[in-house]
Amino acid sequence: MTRKALNTMSRLRIALAAVLALSALAVMAVPASASVPAANTKFCSAAEKIGSSSSASNASGLDSGQAKKVLAQFKATAKYAPAKVKSAIGNITKLLGVVAGSTNPADLAKVYTSSSFKNYPAAITTFFKYEAAQCTGGL
Numbered sequence: 001m002t003r004k005a006l007n008t009m010s011r012l013r014i015a016l017a018a019v020l021a022l023s024a025l026a027v028m029a030v031p032a033s034a035s036v037p038a039a040n041t042k043f044c045s046a047a048e049k050i051g052s053s054s055s056a057s058n059a060s061g062l063d064s065g066q067a068k069k070v071l072a073q074f075k076a077t078a079k080y081a082p083a084k085v086k087s088a089i090g091n092i093t094k095l096l097g098v099v100a101g102s103t104n105p106a107d108l109a110k111v112y113t114s115s116s117f118k119n120y121p122a123a124i125t126t127f128f129k130y131e132a133a134q135c136t137g138g139l
Contacts, residue, residue: 043080044135049073067100085130091116091123 050073071093078089094116102108111117 088126
């Protein structure tokens with residue numbers, strides 16, 4: 001591979017890692033104490049674990065193993081979510097699956113052209129809105 005291609009792949013990987021890290025941080029940034037009793041405590045408990053015990057908050061430390069762990073945590077959370085949120089989590093896990101399954105940095109370029117990447121902003125927004133409404137009494 002040429003140096004230019006390696007630099008591009010490196011930038012793509014860093015950008016994707018940053019997106020995933022921000023997502024994990026946003027989930028963890030929600031206050032643990034809710035002002036209103038949670039309407040879906042099982043969902044809230046599972047959502048609270050997303051990104052915990054991984055270094056996903058450090059974009060330079062994100063690897064496929066950590067992506068697999070976050071992927072599993074999202075899937076566990078989906079068990080307690082309503083259909084619309086399950087669908088959103090499905091889109092999130094598709095994107096995480098591509099990252100978790102890539103061993104070659106060149107594969108990460110495919111992420112940006114995938115439907116999973118295009119659907120990710122709406123999916124993560126749906127997830128966070130539901131999580132905020134159920135677990136913090138917001139929105």
